Amino acid sequence: MKKSLLLALESSCDETAGAIVKDGRDVLAEFVASQVDLHRAYGGVVPEVACRAHMECLLPGVDALFKQAGVTPADLDAVAVTNRPGLIGALLVGVSAAKGLALAWDTPLIGVDHIEGHIAAAALAEPRLEAPYLALVVSGGHTNLYLVRELGAGRGGMECLVSTLDDAAGEAFDKAAKLLGLGFPGGPRIEAAAKSGDGSVYDWRKSCLPPDGVNFSFSGLKTAVMYAARGRAGRKGPLLLDDAGVADAAASFQESVTNALVTRTLEAAERHGVKWVALGGGVAANGYLRAALARAAAEKGLEVAIPPMSLCTDNAVMIAARAHELFVAGVRDTLSLETVAR
Ligand code: KG4
Ligand code: ZN
Secondary structure, three states: OOOOOOEEEEOOOOEEEEHHHHHHHOOEEEEEEEHHHHHHHOOOHHHHHHHHHHHHHHHHHHHHHHHOOOOHHHHHOEEEEEEEOHHHHHHHHHHHHHHHHHHHOOEEEEEHHHHHHHHHHHHHHOOOOOEEEEEEOOOOOOEEEEOOOOOOOOOOEEEEEEOOOOOHHHHHHHHHHOOOOOOHHHHHHHHHHOOOOOOOOOOOOOHOOOOOOOOOOOOHHHHHHHHHHHHHHHHHHOOOOOOOHHHHHHHHHHHHHHHHHHHHHHHHHHHHHOOOOEEOHHHHOOOOHHHHHHHHHOOOOOEEOOHHHHHHHOOHHHHHHHHHHHHHOOOEEEEOOOOOOO
């Protein structure tokens, strides 16, 4: 296996992250600077606030990485950076920094697709993973199911089979949490509230499985939560549920999203005759989803690759893991590397 020592940077949304990683799996140093406290006051990620925080954290973070890893820029084989998809300004901070460092250090540059990074995290966490496999990536911006035909494939080596017709699952978690008065960030708050709730109180499962029989849909679910929580007054109306009611709505919401994700994944696994299913993205940190997918897959004789929580939410180790695959495949970018929001 070809060797590499990579510095990877990630700034596509509201986490500034960096890592120095050997051969795509040996983490010499890592940091993740979460901006969650900065955005909480606004109830969501504010792009301008995110950009400024990335600018403040990124280069000091890189300095600290070298100290911790005990290597120098001259030891690097490449600088890797997330260049798509994400908040355009946030991506630009990371990509501009990576370009500057690559130029100053005379080191190759490798642009990494954030979603391919989430997929690489599963392979990193589960060495037994075999292609072809399905990769379910569930985050704040995406809810996609991919067919990966080859482990460590080059760019564009995966086919998107299923996606959302409207909101992403993570976005739905964040919006539902707001409607239920649970605050930001929504995913972990809904999961916590759901623990004491009854997920069968509201049956919203059908709304997440559109009649096309293939994709996901989460905007109808959001509206259903709104009516349950705020009645006819809508989004701005007073919360009509007590704590127990909020818990039941959170549990029912979580059950409906999980049911859709698991149902479509198992359908696709059968259609494509795969043996393995991998999970990734911030929503993959949800314990209820992790357990439900593992249980349902085991019943069908499927194997699952589910990364630890720290590799599910945004981080730079997964970007290094994906960059290593690209590095081995001979991919190198130039200083004209583009930054793409979608
Ligand atoms: O992958 P990620 O960290 O950033 C993007 O690429 O979007 O995903 C962030 C999303 C947010 O919508 C957040 O609410 C959701 O992941 N999330 C969760 C949990 N932790 C984070 N959703 C459900 N349950 C969780 N425990
Ligand atoms: Zn992500």
